[in-house]
Amino acid sequence: MARFLILLTLVFASALHARQVDVQNVGASESEVARLQSQVEPAFSHVKTQTGVDDQLDLQLVVVGGSRSFAELAARDGVGMHAESVLGYAQPGRRRIVLNLSGIRDRQLEPIGVLRHEIAHLVMGSALRVERPLWFEEGVAQYVESVALNELREAAGASPWLDFDNLADLDQALREEARAGAAYIEAREVIRLIVERFGESRFFKLMKRLESGDGPFEKAFEDVTGDSVATFENAWLEDRAGRAGERYAGFFGRNFWWLLLGLTALIIPLALVLARMRGKTQIDQWEETEKYFPSDPSWSYTDDEPAGYTPEDPDAWKQ
Template identity: 25%
Template sequence: MKRLLLVLLALAMWAVPAFASPRLELAARNGRVTVYAEAGLEDTARELADSAEATLTRISGDLISLPKPKQIEVRLVRHARDLAGVAPAGRGAPAWAIGVAYPDLGVISVAMRRGAQLVEPAATLRHELAHVALGAALGDRAPHWLHEGFAYQHSAEWSWQRAETLAGMAWFGSVIPLEQLDGSFPREELPAHRAYAESYDFVGFLSRRGRWEDKSDDGDRWPFRRFLTEIGRGSDPDAAARTAFGRTLQQLFDEWKLDLGARYMMMPVGLFGLALWILAAILLVLAFLRRRGQNRRRIAQWDLEESARRERQSAVVQPPPYVPWPGEDPLDEDPEDRPPAGPRLPN
């Protein structure tokens, strides 16, 4: 029994390094951003550090006169499964995440891959930097949907799967009510897709809307920026919406639902029209190929007919060439058949 326990203990000690957190070392520093990375990721760490400051400057354009993050620590790992291991003590990370931000601590964790899927760490970092910047500006007053939508605005990570999710929500009327949206971000990946997609699209709508309902009045993002500023100054999101947009948050949400329906309910019509164009193009190509095949067969038939005609001509017996007889030509006219010569005139 004692020997068995020793064997199990040895196996456990051997297995521990496989699950231990990766060792991170200082790899790059630029301005407010410091990057710690696993060995071998130094080049990527330097690229992230060099681009992070410019990203923070762009993000701050939406957070005018609000506090900015002073220092940001980025932790770069190879595999997403290690994100929880490098997270701040007691915080952890979702099992399906490729990047996690801890705005209250100014810490960001970024993975290079998730399973067999390679990801672009620069895009992930832009998303998480927006979380940290918004957290520094608004504190804990920003709802979850605003955090996610704002981060999407500054990462431009378009997803076909997200577009499908939004289309399904528009077609089947499965939009999550605004008052339930913040509680719709479970730790499981698939149920959270609808909440993320809705947050991204709603905040994008707010950033484009302008002060008035007129779609041509984009306001140069001014109303959206004022909306964030009002929250940063202590207003609740609904009061901030009335100040910046002249509408309550629920009224803006209802406008967004109409906009969502207008965009995605017409998608089947657009896809049907596109399908007709594609079908017409395919038919034209098939007609062209058919006509070209007919022309080739016709030319081949003409070639066969020409070859047959030449063969028939070559089969006809040709007489030998005429050769004059030596001396008197036997084919010449008989002298008796010649007409008599006329009288000769005297000289």
């Protein structure tokens, strides 16, 4: 009986602390909204698995189906950049996430990845008590998103390879619409390098340090990893240079036959044009020679055939 009461108490306490999710549908299909709603708790669990940080606070999820409705909503919420380029946004202070299904569909991305991304922002905004650079914030959200389909779509989209002078430049690029696409992808690579270089356990330790409020960010980073941000920045630039070489090599490898076909398509017409020009030049030379040295059959050869010679009977003249 005592065990039953304890179990009942735990279940009741769990129900009291269960996250309340208020879902608002703004012109989206019911099936899409239901699918996203079912993935809210798995997304929070995924964020905790990837970062070691979690929260149990309530959430308001707004799913917008049309681009115009999303633009109007984003404008009211003061979201920067053009709304059509934004796939979603999180407002940690209001415990609110807004998703742009129209933009997500246009880019052929997986909505669950975007949901994870915004929940990561929500968790960091609620849990982390140290101010951190934008490249770290967005990089962690991109790293958490980690949907293979979305990353393949990004690669297929042929995002331009942009140069970033340093982490401060990457931070600024995330705020500029023209460079934001490449900057978001690169921010994810920065976090991946942190995890690869220092290990996942130190990355988790850094997140916990930021959660505890023991800052500033640069000091927390150096205390946990052993590298200053400046030292890591140099390592990132070296890593990026290596990835740039791989990117170019991969491009030529993937497109070798297309490049060869294109080169052939250029060479053949050029060869024909050159051949025609060469033939025309030869004719011009002949005409120039004819002008100064005209041909005259009467002196160009000597008729030494005997009288009475015919090709049909070459010996007739002897008779």
